[in-house]
Amino acid sequence: MMTFKSPWVWLLAIVSLLCAWLPLMPSVVAFFDFPQWLGTLDSRLLLLLWRSIWMSSAAAIGSLILGWPLGLFLGRYRFPLRSTYLLFLPLSLMLPPLMVAQAWYGLTGMSGVWASVFSFACCYAPLPALLVIRSLKKQSSASYDAARMVSGGLGLRLLISHTRGAAFVGAALCFIFSIGDFAVPDYFATVGDLFHVYSSEVFSNSRNSDFTAGAVSSLPLIVISLAMLLGLLPWLKNQQQHTSQQCAEPHTVKHSMSLSVFCLGLTTILVFAVIGRMYFETGMRGPLATSSWLQTSSKAFSDAFSLGRADMIRTFQFASIGALICMVVAPLWAFVFHYSSGLKRNLLFVLLVLPMLIPSLSLGFGSIVVFNQPYLDGFYNSIWLPAMLIAGRFMPIAVLICINALGSQAAAVDNSAKLHGLSIGQRVYALFVRNNWRACLLGGALVFVFAMRELDFAILLPAANQSTAVRYYNALHFSRDNFVAAFGLSICFILFLPVMLHSWLSKKPS
Amino acid sequence: MTHPILNIQQLCKSFGEQSVLHGLDMQLEAGQRIAILGESGCGKSTLLRVISGLEEYNSGQVTLEHPRRCLMVFQDLGLWPSHTSMQQLIMAAKASKIDDAAAKAERLLEQLQIFHIADRKPATLSGGEARRLAFARVLICQPKLILLDEAFSSLDADNRQQGIELLQEVLALSSAAVIMVTHNQDDATQLDFPIFDLVGGQLLAR
Numbered sequence: 001m002m003t004f005k006s007p008w009v010w011l012l013a014i015v016s017l018l019c020a021w022l023p024l025m026p027s028v029v030a031f032f033d034f035p036q037w038l039g040t041l042d043s044r045l046l047l048l049l050w051r052s053i054w055m056s057s058a059a060a061i062g063s064l065i066l067g068w069p070l071g072l073f074l075g076r077y078r079f080p081l082r083s084t085y086l087l088f089l090p091l092s093l094m095l096p097p098l099m100v101a102q103a104w105y106g107l108t109g110m111s112g113v114w115a116s117v118f119s120f121a122c123c124y125a126p127l128p129a130l131l132v133i134r135s136l137k138k139q140s141s142a143s144y145d146a147a148r149m150v151s152g153g154l155g156l157r158l159l160i161s162h163t164r165g166a167a168f169v170g171a172a173l174c175f176i177f178s179i180g181d182f183a184v185p186d187y188f189a190t191v192g193d194l195f196h197v198y199s200s201e202v203f204s205n206s207r208n209s210d211f212t213a214g215a216v217s218s219l220p221l222i223v224i225s226l227a228m229l230l231g232l233l234p235w236l237k238n239q240q241q242h243t244s245q246q247c248a249e250p251h252t253v254k255h256s257m258s259l260s261v262f263c264l265g266l267t268t269i270l271v272f273a274v275i276g277r278m279y280f281e282t283g284m285r286g287p288l289a290t291s292s293w294l295q296t297s298s299k300a301f302s303d304a305f306s307l308g309r310a311d312m313i314r315t316f317q318f319a320s321i322g323a324l325i326c327m328v329v330a331p332l333w334a335f336v337f338h339y340s341s342g343l344k345r346n347l348l349f350v351l352l353v354l355p356m357l358i359p360s361l362s363l364g365f366g367s368i369v370v371f372n373q374p375y376l377d378g379f380y381n382s383i384w385l386p387a388m389l390i391a392g393r394f395m396p397i398a399v400l401i402c403i404n405a406l407g408s409q410a411a412a413v414d415n416s417a418k419l420h421g422l423s424i425g426q427r428v429y430a431l432f433v434r435n436n437w438r439a440c441l442l443g444g445a446l447v448f449v450f451a452m453r454e455l456d457f458a459i460l461l462p463a464a465n466q467s468t469a470v471r472y473y474n475a476l477h478f479s480r481d482n483f484v485a486a487f488g489l490s491i492c493f494i495l496f497l498p499v500m501l502h503s504w505l506s507k508k509p510s
Numbered sequence: 511m512t513h514p515i516l517n518i519q520q521l522c523k524s525f526g527e528q529s530v531l532h533g534l535d536m537q538l539e540a541g542q543r544i545a546i547l548g549e550s551g552c553g554k555s556t557l558l559r560v561i562s563g564l565e566e567y568n569s570g571q572v573t574l575e576h577p578r579r580c581l582m583v584f585q586d587l588g589l590w591p592s593h594t595s596m597q598q599l600i601m602a603a604k605a606s607k608i609d610d611a612a613a614k615a616e617r618l619l620e621q622l623q624i625f626h627i628a629d630r631k632p633a634t635l636s637g638g639e640a641r642r643l644a645f646a647r648v649l650i651c652q653p654k655l656i657l658l659d660e661a662f663s664s665l666d667a668d669n670r671q672q673g674i675e676l677l678q679e680v681l682a683l684s685s686a687a688v689i690m691v692t693h694n695q696d697d698a699t700q701l702d703f704p705i706f707d708l709v710g711g712q713l714l715a716r
Contacts, residue, residue: 044567052664137610180534391588410583410586410588412584412586412587412588413588413590413591414587415564415584415588416582416584416587416588416589417588417590418564418645419562419563419564419580419581419582420581420601420605420606420647420651421605421606421651422601422602422605426601426605429588430601431592431593434592434593435590435591435592470663
């Protein structure tokens, strides 16, 4: 049992306080104005909220339609080019949602509400797909093989029921990320018919310097997201219990070429079409241009590197520090969470996920209110502030991955350590992290990726203004299409490089 | 009668509606070794987990004279996957504040005839070697009470016999009290341990 006597629990509390809970305080205080704000709730706001809910629900369903079959096929069957699709699947998570929106607008001219829904579905379809693949790695080979022997249909039904939870969690995450995003609907409203979503209301409230209104108006989004995440908790626990020693391996099927073509189609929608379009846009010229497509494209990449290099370096710095903080603290959080139960567990969960659910703008404003003090001037303008906020905001991602890893570890490993009298620090860092460094690294990597995409509080905080996301956003709004495309692709390439290297280096010799 | 190292009075433990241990009383003296028999799900492992402090109980009293010297050999051994055999022993010994950990670890590995696995990690060990290592890791902490949770249940007949011989060998190196839970009466009979049955949440001596 971890108690408040443990210095590790104090470390956890201090880091969480500095990175997440302190910047949240102004928003939490503003929530007390909710009853008053409720009085101002009119039919227009309710309509916006309803639109956001159904749009995000539609996006979540879309992510299921795209991601679930892809995850099922990639996770369970062997077919030509499977490893290539597996390699590119995470790339669509690394693409900034705005880039996906821009690419699909360029490809099809789509705009309006449904274009937003489609973009969100494409952006987050890898979540159900990746979670389904992970869930299939834990499926008992005995039960799956027994079902297959009865009939192929029964095997497929078992696959669907086994992966249902994972797919729904992915879709729920898609819902949560979509409902708080204002940039994509804003983009489609700019290029087509004007429409608003609820998160735009939060954004405009916050921009009008009425912090309280901005924070309090975000409360419905937080409550909806929180309810959804709390609903996921039983599934998370259930997943841990279903870990099997003898797990089913991917196997070959009759129509492997058809499967490959089907997955190629889905991967094209999620990744190849977006990358292809963006690459095409790097060389697009105006009617009076004298240079060739290739020359224009080369110049765009050259500009991207020369103008964006400093932004990239600074973003890498604060994203790396944020990811490192998460890699150190997330295993501790996972332990505290794993060994708590009932109300305490739910309360901890709320404390943990609140910084991720609260709109990024509110977190940015909150940190300005708390940290913009004369005696904190050096800190306020350093990369440490955005690094801390990154760690606080995206910590839940790393923690959930660690919780999953801890649940998959044989209980006797930690129980024996506990009985032998090993300290919390030894159990967490010498045993758990050492055994599960891949999970910790994955958590850190995801925090890094999300940090690179973080736009909202980067716009607000002077210390984070010089970041890739802000430069991308500004360039997009000034219609510098070549530069935007080249810059976006460069960021993706740099983020994707470690994934490619890892995949290449970890290939088993045949 | 000597002072008991374990004293359990009116222990009750339930999981939700299901009562597993129901007013259980038990005393164990220093060096005393017993076997507890019972069907699957009767609460044998739960009793060990409660004694070791891994599980909370609903009511009653569990008093251990040396709580930090009570160790368990788990059914799946619970070896630490990323540490070599020697590292496991040294880490366990240091956590138990045993002096001269490295020398004692070497000596123990030799006594249990597994010195050749000193630099190997659990994944590379045979079942027998892993079992010896699990016992060595307990012994190096100079336990006063060793809990054995279905130590041989996953073994076939030949390996089970080897396991029992190993346990006899191990216990000869220690004066610790032992509580072994099993569903196989032969294990207890071969080890010549007094047998108690766990029935209806209570212990009954045979």
